[in-house]
Amino acid sequence: MKKHTISISVENKFGALNRIVGLFSARGYNIDSISVGTSEDDTVARVTIVSKGDDDVIEQIIKQLNKLIDVTKVVDLTYESYVERELVLVKVAANRNSRTEIMQISEIFRSKVIDISPRSVTIEATGSEQKVSALVKMLEPFGIKEIARTGRVALKREFEGAV
């Protein structure tokens, strides 16, 4: 089963997100992550869903999403060239001995320390899902206190091959 990144444009109004989430639960589709926000047009919200499924399941998901009256556009970015980012906040246990090493790891991942206390450090990182997961893995031995992830957001690339 492959992970698919699906970008959905939906009327930015009451209950519209519910229709999308409800569709996934009613039909037993899986959601790995979901993120929502307004788009360039404030009457349209952009929802990015990462879902796992066989090709025919994903095909059904896209058809069912297209059937929702409030949904104006659905794109499976998996078959396009696209950029994706996720933001994560990690609160790691830290003391005098470990703090420096944690901050070095953070630097390697080009992430930022945004809060510090005698017993913890909070790091903000953005990047692809893999990068974020790698950072989390590196921090695990120190003791992770809390994590908040936004889930993947993604946009289609304008020029094929451009970074």
Add this chain to the structure above:
Amino acid sequence: MSTNELTGAEILVKSLIEENVEYIFGYPGGAVIGVYDAMHDMSHIQHILTRHEQGAVHAAEGYAKATGKVGVVVVTSGPGATNTVTGIADAYMDSVPIVVFTGQVATHLIGNDAFQEADIIGITRSITKHNFLVKNVGELAWTIKAAFHIASTGRPGPVVVDMPKDVMASKTTFVYPKEIKMRGYHPFYFGHMGQINKAVEIINASHKPVLYVGGGVVNSNASNELVNLAKKLNAPVAMTLMGLGAYPGDDELSMGMLGMHGTWYSNKAVDECDCLVAIGSRFDDRVTGNPATFSPNSKKIHIDIDPSAISKNVKVDVPIVGDVRHVLERLTPLVQPLDTKDWLKQIDGWKREHPLRYENGPEIRAQYIIEKIYELTKGEAIVTSDVGQNQMWTAQFYKFKNPRSNITSGGLGTMGFSFPASVGAAFGVKDRPVFSINGDGGIQMNIQELTTAVGNKLPIKIVILDNGYLGMVRQWQDLFYKKRYTHVSLGTNPDFAKIAEAFGAAGFVSDKADDVVPILKKALKINDRPVVIDFRTTEEDNVYPMIPSGGTFAQIMDYPKSVEEIQMAKAHSEAVK
């Protein structure tokens, strides 16, 4: 405030007039009392007071299915709204265009657990084509227009409009929009010509075609186009439960119903065909059994207006997304007449070897009742059926001649559907007899609508196939659960004929086969009130043929042969030895 401003309630009534609504099926209550006040002097539209909100929705469905127009329901908030849920789910599964207006508590009370508050928008989100909460009176007229547009176009379906009490009391200028545009809703009517051409190639190369026809043909009013195609190709037609009536059941190319309780020969033909043209049907599990072995030798073409119906259950070779009528109009001129003589001869042989059958005797056989109703009405009545054995026998033995005469709950399988649906159908169609076929279980689920039928002098013939059991469940317990009958006996049934009389309807009861025709004839002469006919039928009779759930054609069980026939066959085989 200008004098030509109207309240939300008045706007609702005016909008319904704009939509040419003839009937509202409804039930008043606190949250819609203002709406009902606006209906007080309403002309053009008749309000039908049902005796339960579920009855109102099924009546609206029956009306919509019989006429092709949008059925309209008005109920109050809370329990009034939740009582409509089964009917809405039913309409969703069977693509029935209805608009349900539900009352709601005033906007400032929403979310406060107010008296008679229910989140009907949340509850019905997954069983409606779309639903709306009207948050201010300014958007009411647009919303009503949108609701009717969504319900009746594309693949039809139910739409709920939730109307808070204060919104319906506040005022605005009334302008009913002429047209409506929604950027997320563009039903696609015209099939892609490239796909149509691919389909034509497959059809023209076929020797053993089958047209597998569903309710989409009825919804798109494409019966004539279907007949043209079948006649031009000389192709046999198998119909789904919802498709019955789309093609004349008495025509020589008709093979009746296919699927779990379909005819032996239609299932055999689908199993053997080399080209299966699915037209407005959706490869439902009751049709396909095991989808992996369904119609294994055929190239498959699928015409449907709903893209999500395509390749959902069975992969097809050529999908055509579009309205059935539009697609057939463009496809039929391109196909060649096929030489199907041998194929039709083979099917005729199967029809003779494995006809639909039952044994007649002094007891009343349910199949006999349906057959006699068919003969007496020449296949031209509107017949609603409930769910279970009564529904399957109706589907098998009533050869529907016309579309929109077979009204049944196919997808959801709602017991208690038949009778209230017949009430709606009887309002919609006055020039043909309306029969409601029921089991003795289902009739008790919405029997209160007898009041509605009597009050409106509807001459519906309510036939109860009364075998004292929840027959279909009993059949499964018989066949698959070692005959361990568990809570399927309805031994304490009431006297239905007396119930009918108490309601002011006519009542008949009999357990003799000889009485069936005389009673039906008497019933057909009663034109000023409903008639309830309690036919006490053979208690333990099973519906055959039957392909077990998820099974394949190889597992089909045909009607068990009579003792005599088995003995004759034995004698014959011994003589041969």
